[in-house]
Amino acid sequence: MITVLNPLGTPPPIKLKTMAPRLDTLDGKTIYIVDDGFVGGDNLLLEIQDWFKANYPKTTTVFKRKGGGGFDVPDKALWAEIQQKASAVIIGMGH
Amino acid sequence: MKIPSVPLVLSNFYKQETEKARNEGLPGLRIQWVLGPVWGKTREQLRRDVINGTNPIDGKPVMQELVDKFTKPLTPDETKTGEIIRDKGPATFTDTPENLQKLYMDNRWTDFLPIVLPTERAVDEMLKGTSHRPDEIVGKMSPTNTGTYFEYWTFTVKDVAVNAVMAGCKPEYLPVLLAVSSTGKEAISVSDNSFVDAMVINGPIRDEIGINYDIGAMGPYAHANTTIGRAWSLIAINLGNCGKVGTTYMGTVGNPMNLINIVIGENEKESPWDPLSVRKGFKKNDNIVSLFEGWGVLSAKNWRANNWAKEMDFPKIIRDIFATQAPFLFGATAILSPPIAKFVKNAGYNTVDDFKKYLMAPLEGQNQPLFQMNAMEIIVAGGTNNNYYSIGGLNYLSSVQIDKWR
Numbered sequence A: 001m002i003t004v005l006n007p008l009g010t011p012p013p014i015k016l017k018t019m020a021p022r023l024d025t026l027d028g029k030t031i032y033i034v035d036d037g038f039v040g041g042d043n044l045l046l047e048i049q050d051w052f053k054a055n056y057p058k059t060t061t062v063f064k065r066k067g068g069g070g071f072d073v074p075d076k077a078l079w080a081e082i083q084q085k086a087s088a089v090i091i092g093m094g095h
Numbered sequence B: 001m002k003i004p005s006v007p008l009v010l011s012n013f014y015k016q017e018t019e020k021a022r023n024e025g026l027p028g029l030r031i032q033w034v035l036g037p038v039w040g041k042t043r044e045q046l047r048r049d050v051i052n053g054t055n056p057i058d059g060k061p062v063m064q065e066l067v068d069k070f071t072k073p074l075t076p077d078e079t080k081t082g083e084i085i086r087d088k089g090p091a092t093f094t095d096t097p098e099n100l101q102k103l104y105m106d107n108r109w110t111d112f113l114p115i116v117l118p119t120e121r122a123v124d125e126m127l128k129g130t131s132h133r134p135d136e137i138v139g140k141m142s143p144t145n146t147g148t149y150f151e152y153w154t155f156t157v158k159d160v161a162v163n164a165v166m167a168g169c170k171p172e173y174l175p176v177l178l179a180v181s182s183t184g185k186e187a188i189s190v191s192d193n194s195f196v197d198a199m200v201i202n203g204p205i206r207d208e209i210g211i212n213y214d215i216g217a218m219g220p221y222a223h224a225n226t227t228i229g230r231a232w233s234l235i236a237i238n239l240g241n242c243g244k245v246g247t248t249y250m251g252t253v254g255n256p257m258n259l260i261n262i263v264i265g266e267n268e269k270e271s272p273w274d275p276l277s278v279r280k281g282f283k284k285n286d287n288i289v290s291l292f293e294g295w296g297v298l299s300a301k302n303w304r305a306n307n308w309a310k311e312m313d314f315p316k317i318i319r320d321i322f323a324t325q326a327p328f329l330f331g332a333t334a335i336l337s338p339p340i341a342k343f344v345k346n347a348g349y350n351t352v353d354d355f356k357k358y359l360m361a362p363l364e365g366q367n368q369p370l371f372q373m374n375a376m377e378i379i380v381a382g383g384t385n386n387n388y389y390s391i392g393g394l395n396y397l398s399s400v401q402i403d404k405w406r
Helices: A041-055 A075-085 B010-023 B042-053 B062-071 B097-106 B119-126 B157-167 B173-181 B205-209 B223-239 B316-321 B336-347 B350-358
Strands: A003-006 A013-017 A029-034 A060-065 A088-092 B007-010 B032-034 B083-084 B093-094 B136-141 B153-155 B194-200 B262-265 B289-298 B332-336 B376-380 B388-399
Touching: A003 B119, A013 B157, A029 A041, A029 A075, A029 B119, A041 A060, A041 B007, A041 B062, A060 A075, A060 B062, A075 B336, A075 B376, B007 B010, B007 B062, B007 B376, B010 B032, B032 B062, B042 B062, B119 B157, B119 B173, B136 B173, B136 B223, B153 B157, B153 B223, B157 B173, B157 B223, B157 B262, B173 B205, B173 B223, B173 B289, B173 B388, B194 B205, B194 B223, B223 B262, B262 B289, B289 B332, B316 B332, B316 B336, B316 B350, B316 B388, B332 B336, B350 B376
Parallel strands: A029 A060, A029 A088, A088 B007, B007 B032, B194 B262, B332 B376
Antiparallel strands: A003 B093, A013 B083, B136 B153, B194 B289, B289 B388, B332 B388
């Protein structure tokens, strides 16, 4: 029998966050559909917008392209606009 | 923001993104999974495959699920708060060598090859390679060095030493590994690009520790090159949480070079130019390690631009090959054997910068340079036995001192 050492580094702690409350209905609400700039994502997001227009006519959708210079870089101006005007957000794509 | 949000993600990234969400404190994040890839498809195809399609994970209609994610009330689990402290588990493991090999491999703490088991004695011996305290924090590493999308793990000198033992390194290699690790640069990137990483070593340390820079320079033909490269990958796996297929490794086709990476000493003796380290601002005899990442290099003989003739115009051929590279993301690097470097020098390119200016000049009839100066690099390594060289996607990242880690 021999004794050996653990080879791992130390992961950071996880701080749990509460998710935002959900909506009782989509009627009368505004959904921001945000394109993070990944190639081809806009095509899918625009199809999603078309789907909402056809199936949820009482829901307003706003398509936006995120700025900031990178997929995961914040767009503070857009975030501020969303804070003021959006009831919900769809954001894509991962790939 | 307290505004309900749903990210759209390809179902292929399910393991990765659920782990990411958990690590961000949102284990119940309502992600909408869709069929991919998305790019390259027409809107009609996306309408058919995604909008009118189902979630590949659970088979439910995508758009109805998306609506439900906004309207179904949160569950108690989705409203929990608090902090989860994670540790790395027991400090030691005691068992037979066979069982320990299996334990390490089953836990994905290895590269699937047998390791040198890191006993306290072996690690203490390894730590003689540095004057730094074992508990000194060397740095942080994550599965990508771009941005903060993945969490960073913290590691000490001793943690690096443990992985150096596992790779079969000698204590005199440890300062190189500490220098490389201190940059936080992972050897195994999460990217679906299947990147490879390279380190180029300059200075007298090459001969001191036996870094090969002659025949076979890029390959596994010296103990130092091979085990240092292997250790860099083990460090990425264990200290940066890299290389876990489906979560922290998504390389679509993978890259065999990830096993031991590319570890090159520059052939300073045979090179007609200043070493890379001097070109990066260091002194001639400084011991420096420079890091690169990209899609990897290929023998230049494989490129269509190459030809075989009695008399060769190597500068032009190299330029024609560079012209086929994709400069805008990851740059390109040429690893020239000394005979090729001397051909180029004798053609009138007295410095590497002179050659780079030629390489980056716009093609005939165009205004835009092919590359920016800092998006291309020239390394001189290998033997003098033939006119071979390699070119491909490797982007220079940084250079650091090795001696401060002795």
